[in-house]
Amino acid sequence: MLLQVRFCSVVLALSLLAGCGDPVTRAPSTALPRPSFGPWSVPGPSVSASPAAPAPASASARASSPAPAAAVSSGWELTVYYTAVQSFHDGEPETVTGCRGLDCAHGDEDLGDYPADFVVAVKDEGTGRTAAGTYLNWSYDIGYWLDTAARDTAGAPLRPFVSAAADAGVLPRGTTFRVAGCGHTDDGAAAPEQVCTALRRARWTVTDEFTPGLGGSKHLDLYIGEETGPGFTDSAWYLTLTGASVRTRTA
Incomplete structure (x- = not known):
């Protein structure tokens, strides 16, 4: 019996040295999901729970090359736009x-009855969520239409912040930028700290265009999501900033 145990031990040791035996089952790597944000939350980077794989040599060489230069320009006007909510009107x-x-485009179907100031807000901002959960959108080249989402000029859903x-x-579609400095409000005061911080932390992409005549050589409109209550246009979030600075990436 002792000889048999020793024999089994030797066989087991040889098997381990030879790399034999059942493979070790490893738990699959997982990535933590990107957190969802409310309309006034500031987006942050996604976090991975699994260790990073070693980069190939070509990627390492690219990583060691200088990063694209960040160009900062001043004298911008920043405005915000939002999705109106019927229940607040x-x-x-x-x-x-x-x-x-x-x-x-410019259809004549009956899309329903809505509060008059909600209709005005939809035309001013471009979109509104109805009590039924659909979206009443407006564009100068289409007129009003019902949809399942708030849309930009290319038909893609608008994304807050x-x-x-x-x-x-001024800036072609697809240009990414960040707000480097908030400038000041119409009356010369500094932008509210909470609002300025949110605008600066966000990474913006030009996906939308102004109604002709409403833009300008240094004018950006930033989409901040749904309004949060009645009288939203009197809140700190609905503002115009002048003398702002913007940072874009250049190749």
């Missing part, structure tokens, strides 16, 4: 006509 009912989708609008000749 009242006023006499107004019938809206238009399209029941993006496959037409990501989507921004600019005239095509």
Whole structure:
């Protein structure tokens, strides 16, 4: 019996040295999901729970090369736009006509009755969420239409603290930028700290365009999501900033 135990031990040791035996089952690596943010939260970087794989030689060489230069320019005007919410509005009912989708322009279908000031807000801001959960959107080249999301000019959903609008000749679609300095409000005061911090921490991408005549040579419109309550346009979040500075990346 003792000889048999010793024999089994030797066989086991040889098997381990030879790399034989059942493979070790490893738990799959997982990535922590990107946190979801409310309309006034500031986006942050995603976090990975698994260790980073070693970069190939070519990637290492690229990583050691100088990063693209960050160009900062001043004298910008920053405004914000938002999605109106029907439940925060009242006023006499107004019938809206238009399209029941993006496959037409300047339609004449009955899209429903909505509070008059909600309809005004939709035309001013470009989009509004109805009590039914659909989105009443407006664009100068389409008119009103019902949709499943708030849309930019290319038809993609608007993303709070990501989507921004600019005239095509100022910053082309796809340009990414950050707010380097908030400048000041119309009355010369500093921007509210909470608002300025949120605008500066965000990484913006130009995905939208101004209605013709509303943009300008150094004017950016920043999408901040849904309004948070009645009288939103009197809150600190609805503001115009002048003398702001913007940082873009150059190749």
